[in-house]
Amino acid sequence: MEKKRSAKISIVGAGSVGATAAYALVMGGLASELVIVDVNKEKTLGEVLDLSHGAGFVKPVNIKAGEYKDTKDSDIVIITAGAAQKPGETRIDLVNKNIKILKSIVPEVVKYSPNSILLVVSNPVDILSYVAYELSGFPKERVIGSGTVLDTSRLKYEISKRLKVDARDVQTYIMGEHGDTEFPAWSLTNIQGIEIDEYAKEVGCRYNEAVRTEIHENVKNAAYEVINRKGATFYAIGLAIKRIVEAILGDEKCILPVSTLVEDYYDIDDIYLGVPAIVGRNGVERVLKVSLNDDEIERLQSSANALETVLDASFPKEGVAI
Structure with missing residues (x-):
């Protein structure tokens, strides 16, 4: 098109x-x-x-x-x-x-x-x-x-605050469920191509396992924090929707961590998950099987299993009735 x-x-x-x-x-x-x-x-x-x-x-x-x-x-x-x-x-x-x-x-x-x-x-x-x-x-x-497009923006915000850098220069993803089992793909995270730990050292900012854990918790609980204070989240998700629509209509072929059907992806099959994908005029044009470390692969599989359990209980795949 x-x-x-x-x-x-x-x-x-x-x-x-x-x-x-x-x-x-x-x-x-x-x-x-x-x-x-x-x-x-x-x-x-x-x-x-x-x-x-x-x-x-x-x-x-x-x-x-x-x-x-x-x-x-x-x-x-x-x-x-x-x-x-x-x-x-x-x-x-x-x-x-x-x-x-x-x-x-x-x-x-x-x-x-x-x-x-x-x-x-x-x-x-x-x-x-x-x-x-x-x-x-x-x-x-x-x-x-919409997947983890919003969560990824939240992650970029949390990193940008600590490393004192423009959030748009942070390259990273939240992957998996848009929910409690989501996780940051730290092995893929960089600041405009500079490894995050190297960048943190260069600018004199603290970056270690404790910081990563704190960031992850803040991102995972972000919606709860907003809902508890004002009843609903809508500004940031509105912008995330705009970004996805913009990518589709402009046939941008950009990479966004939308929720899409995952097949033969680190032994995960037939489930929708937030993973990096090329988005263009035809929708999801390609799912990208990015290189994750062993811990991240395990987290992704756990996220998929958690969703599979809920899906099987609420919407059995063998019978679709409208």
Whole structure:
């Protein structure tokens, strides 16, 4: 497909994440048409009016509060709908409620936009991405989860604070589940090609196992910290959604740790996980099997096993019923 910088994008879910994603997409000038669908019609209309009143400050975009039929022929459909994570809840705690919601959404998306790319953001995102893949019948490259794109940005932020460097110069990944079993790929982490321990020594910053553990814990618990203080996370995930959409529409062929179907990946098969992948106009164009050390391989396998256990209990693979 040719590069397409502006497109029809639909968002299913007008809650905090969906609305913030819509704002980020409008600010980025990525959509020529933006449709927002939610069961709460009044709130959806309110969000659309609020966004539309900024018409004098952004590129032209037709923003509409609609039904599923209005999403017809979308290039990308973003799913943010679902029960929100509450204080004390893990993402996995949401699984049964949100699988039920997803079962009502995906058939409608497929009906009206059979050639779209599905971007799943609702939690638990890895489980729901797999469910969306199964329910949609779409090829795996066209069903993408937001994965650990946000977690990786959180990791870059934590490293940048300690090493006093621009977060954009930090090259690293959080891999695995977008959740409690995620882990930083320290063996791949560098500052613009300079090994992180070497860079830390050069600039006189402390960097050791204790620092790595603290950083990992901060990243893993970041969402809980925000939810406990303000009830929900939405600004950073809105920006992460914008980044993924930008990569797709611009056919960037950039590397992002999205949640995608993993097959024959360090003995992991048939599960959605956050791993580095090349993202372009066709969605996930290639999954990259990056070189991990033994500890990281074990962590990735443990993450996959944890998700597999939840998936088997909540959505048995042998029988898919809508």
